Amino acid sequence: MIVAEPKPIKELLEMVKDFNRILVVGCKGCVTVCNVGGAKEVAILASSIRISRKKMAQEIEVEEHTLERQCDPEYVDELKDMIGDYDAVISIACGVGPQFLSERYPSSRIFPGVNTQFMGGAEEHGIWSERCAGCGTCVVHYFGGLCPIARCSKSLLNGPCGGSANGKCEISKDVECIWDLIVRKMMEQDRLDELIEFKPPKSWITARDGGPRRMIREELVK
Amino acid sequence: MNDFKPQIVAFCCSNCASSAANVAEGMKKALPDNVKIIQIPCTGRVEILHLLKPFEEGADGVYVAGCQEDSCQYVSGIAKATKRVTHVKKILEELSIEPDRIDVFNLSAGKGQEFVEVAYEMVNKVKELGPFLQA
Ligand code: SF4
Ligand code: SF4
Numbered sequence: 361m362i363v364a365e366p367k368p369i370k371e372l373l374e375m376v377k378d379f380n381r382i383l384v385v386g387c388k389g390c391v392t393v394c395n396v397g398g399a400k401e402v403a404i405l406a407s408s409i410r411i412s413r414k415k416m417a418q419e420i421e422v423e424e425h426t427l428e429r430q431c432d433p434e435y436v437d438e439l440k441d442m443i444g445d446y447d448a449v450i451s452i453a454c455g456v457g458p459q460f461l462s463e464r465y466p467s468s469r470i471f472p473g474v475n476t477q478f479m480g481g482a483e484e485h486g487i488w489s490e491r492c493a494g495c496g497t498c499v500v501h502y503f504g505g506l507c508p509i510a511r512c513s514k515s516l517l518n519g520p521c522g523g524s525a526n527g528k529c530e531i532s533k534d535v536e537c538i539w540d541l542i543v544r545k546m547m548e549q550d551r552l553d554e555l556i557e558f559k560p561p562k563s564w565i566t567a568r569d570g571g572p573r574r575m576i577r578e579e580l581v582k
Numbered sequence: 583m584n585d586f587k588p589q590i591v592a593f594c595c596s597n598c599a600s601s602a603a604n605v606a607e608g609m610k611k612a613l614p615d616n617v618k619i620i621q622i623p624c625t626g627r628v629e630i631l632h633l634l635k636p637f638e639e640g641a642d643g644v645y646v647a648g649c650q651e652d653s654c655q656y657v658s659g660i661a662k663a664t665k666r667v668t669h670v671k672k673i674l675e676e677l678s679i680e681p682d683r684i685d686v687f688n689l690s691a692g693k694g695q696e697f698v699e700v701a702y703e704m705v706n707k708v709k710e711l712g713p714f715l716q717a
Contacts, residue, residue: 408676412679
């Protein structure tokens with residue numbers, strides 16, 4: 361899933377300080393699963409804004425709405441009859457949400473309510489970590505099923521580097537050296553020799569380095 | 583010294599806080615009438631939004647009264663509630679509101695006296711802070 365964290369409320373209050381009719385829009389996708397942008401969080405943010413304005417004796421109307429997804433035009437369309445009633449919209453979906461809203465409703469003022477972090481998973485409830493950097497050509501099978509692009513601090517494809525110590529990465533005692541794990545895993549599977557097999561350099565054209573990406577699947581296009 | 587009567591909402595777990603409340607009643611130790619008790623099966627059910635809503639409605643203070651950490655019937659109810667109260671304290675701080683307007687108390691069943699004491703403790707603390715909404 362895409363993992364995000366809430367923006368500090370203070371920052372959000374500052375962003376919308378000149379607006380009195382605010383719409384907070386959540387998303388039932390990834391951000392609901394990582395407890396940052398679903399209906400519950402929409403209600404908490406809306407309530408916090410109301411409390412703050414009440415405290416400052418300022419008028420405010422905050423409406424709450426959560427879409428099935430903010431990254432699909434058919435759901436974004438759902439806002440068409442209401443969005444015009446608000447002078448600011450806070451999207452608490454991942455970074456895709458505020459952009460889809462901005463594109464579909466060009467005259468509305470859209471603000472991002474979360475900081476989108478990474479593609480990852482939940483280690484346990486309340487703890488997430490990064491797993492994929494979206495390089496566009498997955499190669500984890502060469503590395504014992506672990507991704508050195510997303511999980512090695514230097515994205516080395518021929519690690520470990522000299523900074524690896526006791527299974528930890530040189531950047532911090534709290535960061536696992538993924539190359540330590542890769543080597544151990546390959547040893548366990550008796551495949552260590554595969555790591556020294558020659559492989560042509562990885563092409564980064566499919567990654568962000570090739571420019572903004574777009575995908576067309578003819579079999580699905582109407 | 584100050585005749586401000588704060589409005590306080592208390593979320594109380596029915597296992598401890600409420601039996602303590604009964605004891606308190608039996609002992610004729612009256613609760614302050616400006617503390618509104620909301621009885622819940624377990625404090626673990628109290629969510630962040632529940633803790634914020636009273637402020638939105640103009641309450642001056644909120645507290646959660648539940649079991650001791652090691653005697654929650656549902657294992658971790660009060661521990662969860664404590665974390666949520668801490669989180670709401672952070673939210674209040676960000677909203678430039680005194681975080682002391684919310685608190686959590688660990689009580690034991692049968693301790694009626696304690697139940698009444700925490701109610702007064704909270705009332706006095708919030709009284710010091712003054713009204714949440716300045717008239
Ligand atoms: S190799 Fe590329 S696609 Fe596969 S997990 Fe790593 S970053 Fe993601
Ligand atoms: S210590 Fe390990 S994870 Fe850190 S940069 Fe070196 S190889 Fe990568």
